[in-house]
Amino acid sequence: MSVVEHVRSGNVPALARELAPLTAAERRELLPGLKQLRKELRDSWSSRAGAWSCLMVAGAVCHSAPSGAAAWLGGREFEDISAWRHARLRELLDDRPAEWQAAVAERLAERRPNRWGTDERLHLVEYLVHRSGCPVPTSDGFVLHWARDRGRPGPRPEVPRPLPVGTDLYVRLLADPWTPVLAPRLFEVAEAAEQLAGPWAARDDGRKWPAVLAELAEAGVLDRADLIDRCLARLLRGGRANELRVFQTVLKALAPTAAENTARVRTYLALLDGPSPIAGEAQQVLIGLDATDLLAEASQTVLFRTEKKLVRAQLGWLDRTARAGARAGDGGERAGEVVLAAAAALGHPDRALQEAALKVIARHLPAAGEAVLPELRLAAEALDPAHHARAADLFGAAPAAAEEYREQLPVVAPRPVPAPPASPEETAEELAAVLAGDDGLVPFERTLDALVRHSFQNREALARALEPVLRVGARTELYTVGEAVCGRIPAHQAWAAVQGRQNWFRHHWTTSFDHQRAARLEEAVWRIVVRPVPFLLAIPTDATGAIDPAALVDRLTRYEEAGLGPGPADLAQALLRVAPTTDPAVLAAAGRLESPEGERLAHWLRTGGLPRQTSEPVTADRRDWRGGRIRTMRQPGVVAEPALPADAACLVGPPEKLRLRDSWWSPQPAEHWLGTLPGHREELAARLLRCFAEVEERGAQQVLPQLAEAAGPAGPAVHLAVGYGLAARHVDDRTAAVDALLVLAARGDLDAALLGAELGELVRAGLAKTTRIAAALRSAADTGAYRTVWGVLAVLLPVALTDRAPRGAAELLALAVDCVRRCGARGPVAEVTAAAGRGGSSRLVQEARALDHLLAGC
Structure with missing residues (x-):
């Protein structure tokens, strides 16, 4: 039997005996047959696992060049094949030169492991590295494999130097000579966090990767300073929260000392701009180090963040620093730095944090002196109007004169539909764009009309232009219309589609809206194949889908002049789209139409169209x-x-x-x-x-x-x-x-009151979350539509301010306060007054009191 036959039968001993004595040239001659067999097995539903195992090693050892062997082994069909573990097949790999083994290992190591499964090829890399004595690969793929493999407590594959089998991750990594080389790379590989915290990470082990890495650093296996630097660098690069959480845990396990943190203080300063949990920890490190020389710089970053906890902590740090300066006899200079740094929070969007910053400034302004007042007055311009009077008392600036409020609303202009494509080539380009995914209303309608229009004018030229597009385009609805242009749909099939016996555009999942479009498409195919028309009636003149009545009357007039009649679906859609009109000229032109369709349009326009x-x-x-x-x-x-x-x-x-x-x-x-x-x-x-x-x-x-x-x-x-x-x-x-x-x-x-009432009904029925509504209305108000938003809130708030106010009611009140301040609305709301009279100092009560005060004109 030949080598290929042994491979096909999965006979491992016979295959090893046949391949062992062959020279390199004789083995290369076997490659075409092995490649053909690989294709045969790939296309077969009944290929044997033993054949794949033999094929894997046979193809690898028959390639004399390491690049060819690595390319062969890198095939996806071999990723789960562990044939190399068979003793007789492993002997074939052992006989290859060490240089060949090292080169193959290096190339295979570049491949990344599967997300969930085990890639046997990377176990093979590990085996080849041990056999050849080459340095361990440090590629991303091999580092991921190593982390996943070492995180599992099961037995290691057959390697010359097996690791201890057990459930203690620390013992395994301590005994692994590759740990000092590969463990630091875990902080550089993007997907390493999944391996360190995934479902396999030391699953049966009490000690997980973060704690074990810290223990290895303590034992001197890993460089502690380098590990801290790598950990901080990884946090600086950012990423998803669950990824960064792993490296935060590593940093906590390392527990850097004050001296170590002091040496990296600029890195912690940079982390203040990171995700909230990381920024919070960096802030606490800086506060613990009392890095007052970086206080102003840190404040410039933190006081502009939206997280209230971070801002309050920073203001507290500023306050304590100024107090410490006063006790040390350096009150003036230190207080000046503090109040100017705290002034950054005067522009914070949260009114309560603005007030907290004003309190810090007021406490230390006497010690800072008048030199800081000009800068404080400038910063106070960003204050909420509620704090203008307080700022004027502190900084000596008169409250700004109130300007007449003007509502800021978008300009809504008509969006006319562009003219139809002027040539078959332009039509082909439009169709290619739609088939590629640009299937909005206007592109679809213009392309459909262009296909009908240019089929009427020169169908042969249009078919030639469409052929390249149809060869590569996705088979969507307009693809079928394009096939009709190119003569691929016979007349009897087009007629069957119009009669409902050919479902190109209708499926069990299509909606009534889709059925209406399907009727128009079926009719368009019929028109192209059997009875062409110069254009469609229902093509919109506006991006909303509307048709100008004068344009529709003109289109139907041109149909009559050509002796043509529109299709029922096309005319029906045109009637549903035409805008109502009372223009005498348009109505008169419609009245002069003589065809049944023209009389129908004239009646439609005279009677106002579709009833409301x-x-x-x-x-x-x-x-x-x-x-x-x-x-x-x-x-x-x-x-x-x-x-x-x-x-x-x-x-x-x-x-x-x-x-x-x-x-x-x-x-x-x-x-x-x-x-x-x-x-x-x-x-x-x-x-x-x-x-x-x-x-x-x-x-x-x-x-x-x-x-x-x-x-x-x-x-x-x-x-x-x-x-x-x-x-x-x-x-x-x-x-x-x-x-x-x-x-x-x-x-x-x-109707703002109607919208507020509908929102209230949704909240009352538990169908809407108040926090989401508050966030959305805040976005609307921030565009300058404060009066509009207040009109909604004035009706919604009585529902939200029940005895058991839903979560988010305080946010609605805070938004209402901002709106009323800016638009000057007046008039009490009974439910707001009642909420303001409640005891306590919750945020809801505070905001209700502020709103009630404003609505009373105080």
Whole structure:
């Protein structure tokens, strides 16, 4: 039998006997057959494990060049193969020159181990290093392997110098000659933290990696000073919190002395700018060292941080330093440094911390003298208005004259849709972009229209331009339309799609909105293949999806002049998108249309289009993630005249009849959903509330700005949709809701009291967390919309200030204080007054007293 046959059969002894006497040249001649066998085994479902084991070693020893052997062994199919442990196969590796073994080990060591499993190739590296006597590799991959392997208490693989088998990590590392070389590298490899704290890290051992590293440093196996430096350097580089936590634990285990910390004081100063837990520990080290020469520099970093605990600790350090200077007879100079450093906190966004900084400054200002007053007056300009009078008393600056308040709201301008692509080549570029993922409403609609338009003008030229795109593009909806252009869809299949017998665009998971788009796509394919038209009627003229009525009348006029009729789905979508108008010229032009479709459009425009629907709040039977009944809206639905096709009519029927989810999957609202009814945002909101109510899931609220930009009345459903968005779990979803709120306010469509009432209902029902709402409204207020936000809070606060106020009520009150101060609102709120009269000094009571004081005009 040949070598290849022995490999295929998995006969280890026979394979070893065949390969052992062969020369290097004879072994190289076997490589083509082994490569072919490797492909054969890879494609086979019934390949034997023994064949893979033999193939692994046979291919490696037949490569005379170390690079080829390492490349062979580096194949993914060999990562779990432990064939090299078989004594007869190991003899083949032992016979290779030491230089070959070392070079193969060096190249294989560059590979990173699997995230969870064991990579036998790295055990092989360890074996080859011992056999060749070469230096241990220090690559990232091998360091990760070493840390994972040594962290497990099981037996080591077959190596000439096995380590002690036991459960004590310290004993294993102490006996390992590689520990002094590889352990320091743990602080440099990105994924090392997972190995030091992962599920395998000394699992059966009382002492974990951080404590053992400190013990090894104490025993002199590792350089203690170098370990401290590496640990601090790793913390400086930053990373995820769970990664840094491991190295914090190492540093605590090392317990640097005061002398060691003093030698690294600049490093601790740099750590003040790191994540909160690290910055807090660095701050405590500096405070413990009493590094007063770095106090001002440290204050410049810490006093601008948002963490209140860090800022208060820094102000306390400043206060103690000034007191110590006074006792030492150096009060003037030290006090001057302290008050100027504390002035950095006068611009902190938290009003309570501003007050704490003012107290520190006031305590030591007499000793500092008048020389510091100009700088303090300048810093006081950033103070909250509540502290202006106090600052004027301290620094001698008169309160700034109150300026007339002006609400800052965004400018919402129309966003017209660009002209269609002018050539087949430009159409191909647009299609390539959409297939690559740019599938928003406008790119999709322009590309669909361009495919229809240029198919009518020169289908052959368009097909030539599309061929390269279709060879590499993803098979999305417009890919199928492109196939129709290129002649890949016969007429009978296109007709079957229009008749509902060919489901290219409809699946069990598609929603009613998707069905409406599917109807248009099916019709577009039919038009391209059988009956081309020069353009589509339903292409938007505005980015919201709306169509200018004059443009739609002009399009239908051109259809009549060409003797063509629009498709039912295309016309239905155009009617749902056309903006209402009372322009006599447009209505007159529509009245001159003679086709049935033209008469239908004229009637639609004269009667105001799709009738508006009113919303009625209801509590749905469906439960949310907490088991509560969600709040939604009921609408009666309308029957459009003239009648719409079934897919379009479903969109304007009762919301409960709309199909939005599959039994196991709920899609996120997309731009094209809102683009179907761009002039009816209240109707859209009512139909999508079940999606917006999933506040713990990411993504549904991203369409809220587009909903706000749509036309039509903004009633309870729109405001409830924004309310759900303000209570969303994820920051980016809350940001989208804030954008929607500001757009509504800028267009004069926001009913702040209605939004406050809907938020109150969500809070009362336990469907929204007050802390999230407070954070979202804070973001809105910070844009300059203080009066708008106060209008919401004035209605929401009475709900939040119940006897059992929810968590976050104090944040709402603090935000209300800022809004009222800036916009000058007046008028008592009974619930605020009641909360202000409560006993105690909690933050809620303090903020309620401040707000009640302001609302009374005091």
